Amino acid sequence: MMKKVLQxxxxxxxLVVLGVASLLPASLRGEEADLKATxxxxxxxxxxxxxxxxxQRDAGLSEHMQSQVAxxxxxxxxxxxxxxxxxxxxxxxxxxxxxxxxxxSTLAQNYQKVTVSTWGRIGVGGTSTGVQGLILxxxxxxxxxxxxxxxxxxxxxxxxxxxxxLMAHRWADELVYRYTGEQGIARTKIAFVGQKDNxxxxxxxxxxxxxxxxxxxxxxxxxxxxWAPDRKTLIYTAYRDRKQQIMRRELATGRxxxxxxxxxxxxxxxxxxxxxxxxxxxxxxxxxxIYQIELDSRSVKxxxxxxxxxxxxxxxxxxxHLAFTSDRGGRPQIYIMDADGSNVRxxxxxGDYNAAPAWSPKGDLIVYVCRIPxxxxxxxxxSPNGEQRKQITNxxxxxxxxSWAPNGxxxxxxxxxxGQSQLYIITSEGAGLxxxxxxxEHLSxxxxxxFQP
Amino acid sequence: xxxxxxxxxxxxxxxxxxxxxxGCGEKRIHVSTVSGTPGEETSSSASATDTSGLLATSVxxxxxxxxxxxxxxxxxxxxxxxxxxxxxxxxQEPSMPAYTDESFMKEPLSEIPSExxxxxxxxxxxxxxxxxxxxxxxxxxxxxxxxxxxxxxxxEASPFSAQAAFQDDLSSPQVGMExxxxxxxxxxxxxxxILRQQLDKIKEEELATASAGLEDVFxxxxxxxxxxxxxxxxxxxxxxxxxxxxxQLVIEGHADQRGTQAYNMVLGKRRAxxxxxxxxxxxxxxxxxFVISYGKxxxxxxxxxxVCYQLNRRGHLLVQN
Numbered sequence: 001m002m003k004k005v006l007q008x009x010x011x012x013x014x015l016v017v018l019g020v021a022s023l024l025p026a027s028l029r030g031e032e033a034d035l036k037a038t039x040x041x042x043x044x045x046x047x048x049x050x051x052x053x054x055x056q057r058d059a060g061l062s063e064h065m066q067s068q069v070a071x072x073x074x075x076x077x078x079x080x081x082x083x084x085x086x087x088x089x090x091x092x093x094x095x096x097x098x099x100x101x102x103x104x105s106t107l108a109q110n111y112q113k114v115t116v117s118t119w120g121r122i123g124v125g126g127t128s129t130g131v132q133g134l135i136l137x138x139x140x141x142x143x144x145x146x147x148x149x150x151x152x153x154x155x156x157x158x159x160x161x162x163x164x165x166l167m168a169h170r171w172a173d174e175l176v177y178r179y180t181g182e183q184g185i186a187r188t189k190i191a192f193v194g195q196k197d198n199x200x201x202x203x204x205x206x207x208x209x210x211x212x213x214x215x216x217x218x219x220x221x222x223x224x225x226x227w228a229p230d231r232k233t234l235i236y237t238a239y240r241d242r243k244q245q246i247m248r249r250e251l252a253t254g255r256x257x258x259x260x261x262x263x264x265x266x267x268x269x270x271x272x273x274x275x276x277x278x279x280x281x282x283x284x285x286x287x288x289x290i291y292q293i294e295l296d297s298r299s300v301k302x303x304x305x306x307x308x309x310x311x312x313x314x315x316x317x318x319x320x321h322l323a324f325t326s327d328r329g330g331r332p333q334i335y336i337m338d339a340d341g342s343n344v345r346x347x348x349x350x351g352d353y354n355a356a357p358a359w360s361p362k363g364d365l366i367v368y369v370c371r372i373p374x375x376x377x378x379x380x381x382x383s384p385n386g387e388q389r390k391q392i393t394n395x396x397x398x399x400x401x402x403s404w405a406p407n408g409x410x411x412x413x414x415x416x417x418x419g420q421s422q423l424y425i426i427t428s429e430g431a432g433l434x435x436x437x438x439x440x441e442h443l444s445x446x447x448x449x450x451f452q453p
Numbered sequence: 454x455x456x457x458x459x460x461x462x463x464x465x466x467x468x469x470x471x472x473x474x475x476g477c478g479e480k481r482i483h484v485s486t487v488s489g490t491p492g493e494e495t496s497s498s499a500s501a502t503d504t505s506g507l508l509a510t511s512v513x514x515x516x517x518x519x520x521x522x523x524x525x526x527x528x529x530x531x532x533x534x535x536x537x538x539x540x541x542x543x544x545q546e547p548s549m550p551a552y553t554d555e556s557f558m559k560e561p562l563s564e565i566p567s568e569x570x571x572x573x574x575x576x577x578x579x580x581x582x583x584x585x586x587x588x589x590x591x592x593x594x595x596x597x598x599x600x601x602x603x604x605x606x607x608x609e610a611s612p613f614s615a616q617a618a619f620q621d622d623l624s625s626p627q628v629g630m631e632x633x634x635x636x637x638x639x640x641x642x643x644x645x646x647i648l649r650q651q652l653d654k655i656k657e658e659e660l661a662t663a664s665a666g667l668e669d670v671f672x673x674x675x676x677x678x679x680x681x682x683x684x685x686x687x688x689x690x691x692x693x694x695x696x697x698x699x700x701q702l703v704i705e706g707h708a709d710q711r712g713t714q715a716y717n718m719v720l721g722k723r724r725a726x727x728x729x730x731x732x733x734x735x736x737x738x739x740x741x742x743f744v745i746s747y748g749k750x751x752x753x754x755x756x757x758x759x760v761c762y763q764l765n766r767r768g769h770l771l772v773q774n
Contacts, residue, residue: 134633136633150629151629152629152630152631153629153630153631154630154631154632154633155630155631155632155633156632156633156634157632157634158634160635162635163633163634163635166633166635167633170631170633189637200750201642204637204639213639214639214641214642215639215642216642217642217643217644217648218644218648219644219648219649219652220648220651220652220655221747221750221751223714223750224714224715239745240651241651242703242743242745242771242773243745244745244746250640251637251638251639251640252638252639252640253640254640254641254642254643264722264725264743264744264745264746265718265719265722265746267715267718268715281715281719283722285726287719287723288719288722309716309719309723311715311716311718311719312713312715312716325713325715325716327716332716353712355712355713355715355716356713356714356715356716369713371712376711377711377712377713398710398711398712400713400714401713401714401715416710416757418757419755419756419757421710442755444714444750445714452636452637
């Protein structure tokens with residue numbers, strides 16, 4: 001009986017610790033954030049994805065579509081680095097009427113190996129049900145507490161594979177949130193550049209590589225997309241008449257406008273954290289400098305003015321500092337300056353090539369491309385005070401364009417391996433390397449979207 | 454808002470769990486660890502039921518204001534055991550993600566297509582979106598409403614009626630129903646006439662360049678200084694420039710695939726400018742010369758061989774008329 005009391009207590013204590021850590025402002029919780037990010041295999045929460053059985057109602061749900069729920073969910077949970085999906089056989093969880101039932105004791109042998117079990121059922125509604133599309137019922141059971149943790153019903157208007165995946169993503173995010181208090185990334189998007197005929201066009205896909213949609217169709221070069229904080233628009237560099245300009249495109253409508261008129265160099269545009277301005281690198285005749293344009297007034301200010309290349313500005317989430325690449329010391333290195341361009345200080349000293357910094361949305365780390373002898377161009381990360389430097393990708397490859405997931409845990413990047421440029425994700429600790437691009441050639445410049453609004 | 458709830462939930466949980474060890478062993482403690490998922494549920498509650506009646510805590514959150522209110526007696530219960538925890542203040546930290554109820558409720562609901570009978574009111578009637586003091590309310594609210602205008606009994610007759618939801622009782626502390634739809638839309642990409650014209654023009658320029666016989670210029674790795682061979686090439690190109698004084702040149706700078714895309718863009722620009730500067734020294738009017746960089750994004754070849762790398766580290770002269 002003592003055991004029975006203590007078991008839930010432990011999990012509660014863990015949650016309290018996690019919860020308190022997440023309440024601290026980012027600047028105070030470097031250590032804790034690091035601990036959370038480095039959740040090693042034994043710290044992960046074991047979960048049993050028992051299965052999602054079909055409901056025999058109206059036809060319209062293929063076996064393939066039905067199987068998507070469990071496979072998408074398992075991939076999401078594994079990718080989260082929060083859960084480890086237990087290798088246990090599928091099993092049928094119970095419902096009574098419309099209620100998730102506590103798991104029967106016949107399953108105890110298996111479910112006691114995990115911290116949480118999840119099951120559900122999926123079907124297609126009919127005219128009698130009031131729902132025309134999919135319905136996914138999902139349950140989570142906590143064996144420690146011998147109790148149903150939560151039940152959710154997701155329903156849609158249509159029956160498509162995209163919607164099935166979306167429902168599974170929502171359930172994964174639900175579980176991640178319940179166990180960490182952090183928003184899950186399973187419904188985020190990734191913008192990137194892909195080869196199409198002779199041009200390079202922008203695309204947007206799900207965070208797991210599914211459903212790539214073409215955004216531009218210029219037949220020419222569109223490069224370096226980044227997201228607006230509201231997730232509705234992309235800004236990018238487009239070539240027009242042998243010049244580069246910075247464009248903004250609203251995804252839903254396709255409406256485009258020129259933000260920075262064409263010159264010989266207009267690159268690495270990114271939004272300020274408040275979404276009101278864009279920072280970018282530009283040059284007419286000289287070396288590139290970093291500029292900022294306010295979107296409403298279109299007033300431009302110059303942040304750097306140095307006889308060297310300054311580029312790739314990336315804001316700290318509090319909007320007080322920018323990291324950028326500069327070769328003012330002879331070789332490209334990462335520097336940090338204040339928001340008004342003052343107080344420039346060098347951040348990286350290891351190696352002779354460090355570039356393309358990306359400041360974590362949590363504020364605690366900056367990831368960048370570092371040249372490592374005998375390996376090539378890898379990803380490294382460092383804290384804004386120059387500590388905790390760590391190489392996070394390894395092996396022979398040319399890695400580029402790191403971009404943080406909004407959870408501040410995952411990073412997407414392009415990598416040329418064996419001549420193929422594809423997109424990968426990894427955590428800031430170097431865990432969970434996964435190729436996420438499923439098709440296409442010469443993929444580059446991935447940019448991870450903010451959370452869904 | 455979320456951190457507040459979060460903390461309060463945790464305080465409540467801690468309080469309960471402390472109470473749990475100190476003598477209410479058989480008492481059934483019912484804890485929803487973190488209530489709701491951002492973007493999915495607007496009503497968050499940490500509820501606890503103890504059959505002994507010794508302790509009852511509930512947190513209410515109004516979906517309209519996002520304010521969290523804790524009943525006074527619950528506050529006393531919940532806060533006491535963990536009084537030393539400092540971060541209470543920090544919970545107000547504005548840098549935490551703002552999961553406002555507004556963004557949860559209004560956005561998704563207003564986006565439900567109007568031709569479908571999902572009146573917003575219906576969704577508001579689901580337990581997950583209503584302020585509720587306990588699970589019973591969720592049940593009664595959903596029972597008293599109709600989904601899609603169907604009579605209630607018909608809807609409830611089906612195990613898949615969206616409205617019936619999971620009946621709430623002690624074994625399912627959190628009940629949520631959510632409409633799911635593809636809210637993310639990307640307008641179909643259509644090539645425009647202007648862009649077709651631009652592509653046609655580029656083809657013309659390439660043809661003109663080929664007939665002019667201008668030589669490309671090649672660079673060493675990571676360098677933009679002109680080699681002796683490069684200068685020889687430019688001096689031969691000068692002959693054509695002198696005999697075609699009306700023509701203008703675009704000088705493209707390119708890089709191989711090693712290094713970052715952004716820094717290689719700068720490198721390509723420097724290569725193009727080195728060529729322009731040398732041609733100016735040779736007497737070409739700089740106003741005839743334009744520079745552009747393609748970095749590593751318009752390679753001559755795609756192989757990962759030294760030969761291909763060299764071919765891509767180039768300056769390309771393009772006749773523009």
